[in-house]
Amino acid sequence: MTNKRMNPKVDAYFTEGCMRCPLGGTPNCKVHNWQEELKKLRMILLDCGLTEELKWSQPCYTYQKRNIVLMSAFKEYCAINFIKGSLLKDANGILIKPGENTQVGRQIRFTNVQDIVEMEPTLKAYIYEAIEVEKSGVKPNIKKNPEPIPEELQKKLDEIPALKTAFEALTLGRQRAYILYFSAAKQSKTRESRIEKCMQQILNGKGLND
Incomplete structure (x- = not known):
């Protein structure tokens, strides 16, 4: 099935995956x-008039260059991720917080194509609502790093400008996940060890669980 709104850059996602893990480009990639x-x-999102782009190595659907929905594949399910999902009414109670510390994004998860077919009218209603939320200009209430940055992390950020730049370039959710992970360690040595192990991942622009 083809659609004139398809972006050729996104076609590679379906054949190679997001390439953010070693399974990318192999038969074991979760996208397969x-x-x-x-x-x-993809067809449903395009039918709603969104523009298809490739962002963060994933299909991203935008309205007037503003991100509305991301599409992703996981081991146990695939999902569409509403960037400002917390602002949706969720009349059907189907939105899920991707992580315990997620503030704004929400997912709808799927494990078979039949469910998607049956839910198509509902999905389109949610997508159209997400577009209207974006058009309205309403902003979600985001707590910016409500947890203090641990001293050990701040020291590394001050010592290594590239790390500071990379960390600040992460989404607030990814920053928060790292801060919570580092802060959870009771001993300073353990916090330092965790930071050392995650530095390259941060420099690569990846979140804790990417």
């Missing part, structure tokens, strides 16, 4: 587990 489901979701 959900081909039918992802392609059906």
Whole structure:
């Protein structure tokens, strides 16, 4: 099935995956587990008039250059991720917080194409609502790093400008996940060890669980 709004750059995602893990470009890539489901979701998103782009190595659907929905594949399910999902009414109670510390984003998860087919009218309603939320200009209430940056991390950020730049370039959710992970260690040595192990991942622009 083709659609004139398809972006050729996104086609590579379906054949190679996001390439953010060692499984990218191999038969074991998680994207291959959900081909039918992802392609059906792609058609639904394009039918809603969104522009298809490739951002963060994933299909991203935008309205007037503003991000509305990301599409992604995981081991147990595939999903569409509403960037400002917390602002949606969620009349059907189907939105899920991707992580315990997620503030704004919300997911709808799928494990078979039949569910997507049956939910298509509902999904389109949610997508159109997300577009209206974006058009309205309403901003989500985001707590910017409500947890203090641990002293050990701040020291590293001050010592290594590239690390500071990379950390600040991460989404607030990814920054927060790192801060919570580092702060959870009771001993300073353990916090330092965790930071050392995650430095390259931060420099690569990846979140804790990417």
